[in-house]
Amino acid sequence: MTATQPTAVTNSNLYEEDFYLWIKTTAKQLKNGNFAEIDLDNLIEEIESMGRSEKRALKSNLLVVLMHLLKYKYQPEKRSNSWLSTIFEHRRRLKEDLTESPSLKKYLSETFNECYQDARKQAALEIGLSLNTFPVDSPFTTEESLNQDYLPEQH
Known part of the structure; x- marks a missing residue:
């Protein structure tokens, strides 16, 4: 140099x-x-990357919640404390993310259906049921999915 x-x-x-x-x-x-x-180009890239990471984390946590809610609803005989713990933990993460970045609430609503479709496919693969077992439209609202006290009844 x-x-x-x-x-x-x-x-x-x-x-x-x-x-x-x-x-x-x-x-x-x-x-x-x-x-x-300041290395402005790389700084801008890193800041934009941070935003993408926040969105990916939100989607990932929502997908886990939705998948476990489907498993909970459609396989009541296999319900476990582990499933409940997973639902609780990922709801906690979502709550924390949305508290720290309230502007992500709009993104959560926009991506909810996409996450549900992915959760539906993943749940079918994981528990060995037909994809058609799960409704095409989410049986859970966004609010129910985030509510720490909500658990679905069996179908």
Whole structure:
């Protein structure tokens, strides 16, 4: 590295070579107001990536809740504390995510049906029942899916 290279190039190289050090360096630059030195392209990419990660986590937790609610409803003879614990844990995660980022509530509503369709397929595979066992439209509302006290009755 030569003394004539701009700091942004140095930071960009740091991004590729030592991500954790890049984070620490970027945070320090922000705190000190050294905005001209910031590797802006990679910073923007990381911030956008954080948003995508939040959405993926929300979908993943919702899918787990819906799949276990289907299993709970359609296989009452196999209900277990493990299923209840899984439902509770993933609802807790969803509640935490929605409390920290209330704007994700709209995304949850938008992706609910997609998550239900995936949960329906995964539940069918996992418990060995026909996909047609489960209704095409979710038997659970978004509110029921998030409600820590809600458990479906058997069909």
